Amino acid sequence: MIEQMIVNGLLAGFIYIIMALGFTLIFGIMRIVNFAHGEFYMAGAVVVLFLFGALGWNFFLAVVMAGFLAAALGIVIERVLFRPLVGNELPGMIMSLAVGITLQSIALILFGPSEQSIERPFSGTWQLVNAVVPWDRTVVAIAALVILAAFYLFLKYSRLGLAMQAVAQDRETASLMGVESGLIYASAFGIACALARLAGGLMAPIYTIGPYMGELPMLKAFVVVILGGLGSVPGAVLGGLLIGLSESVLSTLFSSTTALIASFTIVLLIVVMRPTGLMGRGAP
Amino acid sequence: MSALLEVQGLTRRFGGLTAVSDVSFAVSEGEIFGVIGPNGAGKTTLFNVIAGHYKPSAGTATFSGRGISGLRSDVIARLGIARTFQAVHLFAAETVAENLRRARVLSTSHGPFAYLRSFGTGRREPDLRDVATFVGLGPLLDQTAGGLAYGLQKMLGIGMALMVTPKLLLMDEPAAGLNPSEKRAASALIRRLRDERGISILLVEHDMPLVMGVCDRILVVNQGKPIAIGSPDAVKADPAVIDAYLGDDYEFA
Amino acid sequence: MKRLILLAAIVILAVLPWLANNRYVFHIATMIAIMAPLALSMNLMLRIGQLSMAHSAFMGIGAYASALLTMRLGLPPLASLLCGGVLAALTALVLGPVFLRIKGVYFVLLTYAFGQIVNLVFQEWTSLFGGNSGLYGIPKFSLAGYRLTAVSQYYVLALLFTAIAYWMVRAIERSDIGAILQSLNEDEMLSRSIGADALSWRIAVFTFSAAIAGISGGIYAFYIGFLSPQAFGFQLSVDLVVMNVIGGTSAALGPLLGAIVVVPLPELLREAKQYQLLIYGLCLMVFLIFIKQGLVSLIDRPRRKPA
Numbered sequence: 085m086i087e088q089m090i091v092n093g094l095l096a097g098f099i100y101i102i103m104a105l106g107f108t109l110i111f112g113i114m115r116i117v118n119f120a121h122g123e124f125y126m127a128g129a130v131v132v133l134f135l136f137g138a139l140g141w142n143f144f145l146a147v148v149m150a151g152f153l154a155a156a157l158g159i160v161i162e163r164v165l166f167r168p169l170v171g172n173e174l175p176g177m178i179m180s181l182a183v184g185i186t187l188q189s190i191a192l193i194l195f196g197p198s199e200q201s202i203e204r205p206f207s208g209t210w211q212l213v214n215a216v217v218p219w220d221r222t223v224v225a226i227a228a229l230v231i232l233a234a235f236y237l238f239l240k241y242s243r244l245g246l247a248m249q250a251v252a253q254d255r256e257t258a259s260l261m262g263v264e265s266g267l268i269y270a271s272a273f274g275i276a277c278a279l280a281r282l283a284g285g286l287m288a289p290i291y292t293i294g295p296y297m298g299e300l301p302m303l304k305a306f307v308v309v310i311l312g313g314l315g316s317v318p319g320a321v322l323g324g325l326l327i328g329l330s331e332s333v334l335s336t337l338f339s340s341t342t343a344l345i346a347s348f349t350i351v352l353l354i355v356v357m358r359p360t361g362l363m364g365r366g367a368p
Numbered sequence: 369m370s371a372l373l374e375v376q377g378l379t380r381r382f383g384g385l386t387a388v389s390d391v392s393f394a395v396s397e398g399e400i401f402g403v404i405g406p407n408g409a410g411k412t413t414l415f416n417v418i419a420g421h422y423k424p425s426a427g428t429a430t431f432s433g434r435g436i437s438g439l440r441s442d443v444i445a446r447l448g449i450a451r452t453f454q455a456v457h458l459f460a461a462e463t464v465a466e467n468l469r470r471a472r473v474l475s476t477s478h479g480p481f482a483y484l485r486s487f488g489t490g491r492r493e494p495d496l497r498d499v500a501t502f503v504g505l506g507p508l509l510d511q512t513a514g515g516l517a518y519g520l521q522k523m524l525g526i527g528m529a530l531m532v533t534p535k536l537l538l539m540d541e542p543a544a545g546l547n548p549s550e551k552r553a554a555s556a557l558i559r560r561l562r563d564e565r566g567i568s569i570l571l572v573e574h575d576m577p578l579v580m581g582v583c584d585r586i587l588v589v590n591q592g593k594p595i596a597i598g599s600p601d602a603v604k605a606d607p608a609v610i611d612a613y614l615g616d617d618y619e620f621a
Numbered sequence: 622m623k624r625l626i627l628l629a630a631i632v633i634l635a636v637l638p639w640l641a642n643n644r645y646v647f648h649i650a651t652m653i654a655i656m657a658p659l660a661l662s663m664n665l666m667l668r669i670g671q672l673s674m675a676h677s678a679f680m681g682i683g684a685y686a687s688a689l690l691t692m693r694l695g696l697p698p699l700a701s702l703l704c705g706g707v708l709a710a711l712t713a714l715v716l717g718p719v720f721l722r723i724k725g726v727y728f729v730l731l732t733y734a735f736g737q738i739v740n741l742v743f744q745e746w747t748s749l750f751g752g753n754s755g756l757y758g759i760p761k762f763s764l765a766g767y768r769l770t771a772v773s774q775y776y777v778l779a780l781l782f783t784a785i786a787y788w789m790v791r792a793i794e795r796s797d798i799g800a801i802l803q804s805l806n807e808d809e810m811l812s813r814s815i816g817a818d819a820l821s822w823r824i825a826v827f828t829f830s831a832a833i834a835g836i837s838g839g840i841y842a843f844y845i846g847f848l849s850p851q852a853f854g855f856q857l858s859v860d861l862v863v864m865n866v867i868g869g870t871s872a873a874l875g876p877l878l879g880a881i882v883v884v885p886l887p888e889l890l891r892e893a894k895q896y897q898l899l900i901y902g903l904c905l906m907v908f909l910i911f912i913k914q915g916l917v918s919l920i921d922r923p924r925r926k927p928a
Contacts, residue, residue: 169909174667174670181859181905185859185901185905186902186906188898189902193896314730348738349738351731352735355734442817445814453814459804459807474817478817480824481821482818529814
């Protein structure tokens with residue numbers, strides 16, 4: 085049972101990490117708590133539903149396409165809606181609520197409140213020590229690892245990634261050194277949207293797809309990011325794994341609601357005692 | 369002369385950096401005391417520790433015999449230590465009179481309970497016009513604060529601090545950004561604060577002529593450490609001070 | 622003058638349900654009158670520069686407390702209602718010293734997590750709160766032997782509380798407290814250097830606004846007669862923010878206008894919830910970018926207060 089709990093926890097943790105990365109990226113760079121993040125996730129699943137489920141595209145192609153579309157949409161949303169509010173925490177947050185509401189309503193108008201599911205591209209299970217691992221989950225976990233690695237390499241080695249880190253650390257200095265913050269904002273938002281949609285796209289075959297499907301992953305991303313430290317990428321990874329594992333244990337032993345209450349209580353305690361999270365730096 | 373403010377071994381570290389290191393001095397009642405030092409010497413940090421914006425890492429500060437280190441800035445203000453800021457801080461959209469009135473309201477009604485207790489007594493002291501006239505804003509009561517010239521905005525800052533009726537006024541670079549004639553007015557005002565209102569003054573300043581001109585005693589800090597203390601003439605002649613300023617563009621007047 | 626016309630318009634609007642004399646119109650009007658004080662309580666928080674996601678929880682605490690105190694302990698409804706408000710206020714008073722040290726985004730996250738926990742407790746503690754299937758059988762509100770049964774009577778009750786809440790917020794706005802809160806919000810460092818105890822003021826505002834939210838919750842409980850945790854979720858806090866953004870936060874009139882405009886939307890668009898959300902979202906965007914000061918700024922240009 086312990087092995088199973090660990091495997092389940094890790095599998096869930098990988099998706100949380102991908103969700104949390106985008107969330108933390110937007111906060112780190114734009115100082116916006118993006119309440120629309122769950123809706124980007126939902127949108128990703130919807131695109132996969134359409135391309136893979138209805139048009140019969142290759143599953144991975146559909147996921148990647150969802151990512152690209154998201155990046156494009158994210159850049160537009162950032163430019164039109166968020167740019168005028170940069171530096172204004174509260175309006176920025178309310179704007180993200182507005183974006184979330186709008187995306188959700190569009191999904192409702194297109195699909196109705198009913199939940200849909202698509203045929204699983206992978207099925208069956210395999211055995212790891214004493215744990216049963218479903219194949220579809222395995223694929224998601226591998227894809228998540230690939231995305232995580234790509235994101236890490238991007239931040240570490242690409243010019244844009246380095247510039248993003250500079251802006252996240254110190255906006256004024258970065259702009260003095262000639263980093264063009266507009267470009268950074270747009271690309272950060274685009275990448276964050278893409279990450280959320282990749283996560284949504286990957287998870288599409290596993291859960292049912294509906295306008296409200298983004299709410300729970302959003303909550304999880306939120307918990308993960310607070311735990312790890314808002315704006316911190318290593319924090320998101322650590323937080324994702326911790327939350328994935330603790331949830332797996334708590335929901336096996338008690339119930340999934342207990343797990344949720346526990347994670348929110350952790351969030352409360354963390355914000356009060358160490359607002360910067362486990363891996364965050366500096367005072368808020 | 370008894371010590372109004374006494375600072376003992378005050379130290380403030382930020383991570384590995386020691387911004388203020390073991391600084392001790394005392395400001396007597398009725399004294400104008402200056403703190404000078406090259407850029408980054410830790411003057412403003414010292415100032416912020418005394419005013420309660422940072423907690424000291426070590427050492428104590430005593431005001432009228434009462435320990436104040438580690439107290440919150442609003443509590444320190446209530447004890448009778450007001451401060452002015454290096455940059456202009458005011459309610460830009462309000463008139464000069466409203467700024468002064470707000471300062472009075474804020475200082476009388478510290479928190480909700482004190483406010484309820486003071487309700488109805490309606491303290492009208494100190495008088496707005498009186499303070500405005502004192503800092504040279506008498507005719508400008510109805511002007512919007514944000515529209516005043518920079519020098520006048522700094523005067524308004526001093527006026528707002530006076531609404532606290534302080535015994536000690538901490539002034540963070542009062543002459544920064546002022547033109548020569550405004551600087552002369554600022555020097556005169558600092559002296560009048562002491563002579564006419566009996567307020568002791570702790571001054572952090574870059575402008576050497578001003579400091580040398582108005583201060584009774586001066587503390588020189590360099591890299592967070594005190595290197596000299598004494599009268600302006602004694603400090604000017606101190607080899608350690610001259611050493612610290614070598615290579616800087618400062619000129620002693 | 623404009624303000625007078627506006628007030629007259631609001632009074633006419635308030636008596637409109639009697640002219641229409643239609644149950645449905647009364648229901649919408651009652652919902653507006655229940656939500657308006659909540660929007661006002663959120664307005665107070667925005668005035669101290671804090672966006673609270675805990676206000677839905679405060680309303681929930683007030684609602685469940687009023688209902689349960691009457692149902693289980695047999696307290697008179699008015700006493701339960703006030704206890705509900707006090708309980709919400711006490712919760713805020715206990716949380717305040719910890720929560721309000723934290724500003725901006727972190728405060729939002731903190732109150733959000735708190736709101737979620739309270740909601741999950743409502744859902745999970747089935748024996749007390751009835752869980753997701755809801756709490757049934759809340760008695761009708763009664764005062765001195767007079768039972769409120771008709772919608773119009775609840776409308777009067779809610780309207781009365783709206784008037785009280787509005788009057789109190791206006792009084793705060795005009796008094797020195799208004800100036801103090803504004804000063805703290807504009808320049809906290811300056812205000813504190815003059816001697817203002819920022820934290821205590823924030824706690825006072827948080828507590829007071831929680832009390833308003835709690836009492837509104839109680840009125841809601843007696844009116845609807847049935848409570849479900851969903852009514853006090855994240856969405857409610859969002860709605861309160863929406864009312865403030867659309868109405869405008871700079872004056873007490875703003876959230877009032879916001880409630881009048883926003884509350885009927887779901888009722889009018891009952892058949893098409895998706896369009897309601899779309900209108901919400903788009904309105905918010907337009908207001909955030911183009912009409913930053915809200916509806917109230919279109920009617921009432923901010924004037925400088927004479928010294």
